[in-house]
């Protein structure tokens with residue numbers, strides 16, 4: 116192979132049903148980024164970055180075999196890009212045996228924040244626990260010190276709730292009850308009512324969210340005396356669609372009534388301001404280029420037919436820039452020792468450590484916002500808070516956990532005209 120090529124492996128969730136097929140938009144975003152970094156003259160001068168990839172279908176077993184084939188066949192790969200929490204768990208746990216850094220653009224599981232199990236893992240996708248400091252901040256802002264938790268019994272939500280419970284304890288916020296359900300939320304919702312829960316944090320995938328919402332309507336656990344925190348990355352009209360397909364017994368109108376006023380938190384994945392990023396583009400410039408590429412791939416973007424992973428595409432684009440910047444730093448360092456990344460083999464711990472420390476200290480403004488990694492390789496990200504007002508999501512503000520800075524637009528609206536209470540107030544007239 117041409118001696119000026121640096122090879123990396125890529126494992127994308129494209130086909131298949133289960134989990135997240137985000138590779139559909141993330142792979143085109145990676146190809147855009149490879150094009151850009153390879154045209155950046157002062158980045159990896161004299162070298163080009165080449166990607167070798169295959170489809171994991173978001174299935175860990177298939178992901179493992181894709182990884183095995185990438186490593187078994189030459190040329191040597193210097194790093195692996197991967198998506199889906201399940202696949203990243205498998206790939207990142209094994210990669211240390213080949214001294215490879217793994218960069219995940221689509222993995223939200225809190226379990227991945229573990230340097231013992233995943234010593235070489237970094238991710239441009241924030242952990243699901245990134246919502247928790249924001250939830251605490253909002254509870255404090257509105258004076259709620261008594262909350263309930265309703266969650267679907269899925270690994271990602273179980274570990275997120277454990278982190279949330281720890282933070283509530285730290286903040287002196289009482290968790291009055293924690294209810295979980297597998298697929299039918301009716302008993303769990305009944306228990307919330309029994310415990311007089313008023314402020315409830317809900318953690319579930321979008322299909323379960325529709326079942327919960329209809330249950331809330333039927334059990335009257337909505338309206339002016341209740342505040343629900345839902346996850347913000349469902350599609351905007353999630354509470355009005357698929358009702359027949361998923362045998363939801365509530366009407367659209369009833370779902371809207373139950374949904375009115377709920378709050379959401381989500382990690383910001385598209386840079387919100389108009390600043391020029393390291394690539395020379397603003398995030399809107401990136402959106403235009405990505406939309407053009409997806410249209411060429413046959414997606415009907417103008418009629419809202421986006422591929423899965425569109426939301427996370429900036430994370431994949433910035434992952435490639437992270438690789439290029441880290442390799443650039445490593446090349447400069449190695450050349451002082453008369454070495455090059457071209458010498459890397461899977462047993463070369465020295466070069467692997469150089470790559471690790473380079474990625475560990477990589478920071479830049481990307482299309483997904485400021486890119487930086489925590490000591491556990493987690494993406495440091497801003498969160499966004501929204502509220503459903505008259506059936507539509509309205510941005511209420513942003514939260515920067517690092518600086519504990521809440522940017523608030525004072526747009527929130529409460530059905531009863533005032534902030535709901537977190538408990539029943541018994542007024543004894545003396």
Ligand SMILES: CC1(C)CO[C@@H](CC(=O)O)CN1
Pocket residue numbers: 134135137198199200201221222223224348427
């Ligand atoms: C925000 C979401 C949808 C969370 O799941 C990620 C996929 C995963 O964690 O497997 C992709 N991004």
